[in-house]
Amino acid sequence: MVKQTKKRFVAGATCPKCKAFDSIMLYFENNVEKLQCVKCDYQESQTDKKVSQATRSSENVIGVFKPE
Secondary structure, eight states: OOOOOEEOOOOOOOOOOOOOOOOOOEEETEEEEEEESSSOOOEEEEEOOTTHHHHHTTSSSOOOOOOO
C-alpha cells in the first residue's frame, strides 16, 4: 500500500515566482515542510519547526527558511 501525502492549498497565497494567486500548496514529505506552486516549477522547503535551535547550532546550516 502506497501512503499518499496530504496536500493542501494556502488560501490567498501568491507565488513569488509567477505571481499566480491561490496556486501554492503545502505538504510534508519525510518531515520536511514543502511549498509548491501548481502553475510553475517554484518550490521551497523547510525542516520541521520542532527541531531545536540547540541541534541546529551544532549543524553546518547555511540558512533557515522563514516564510514571509
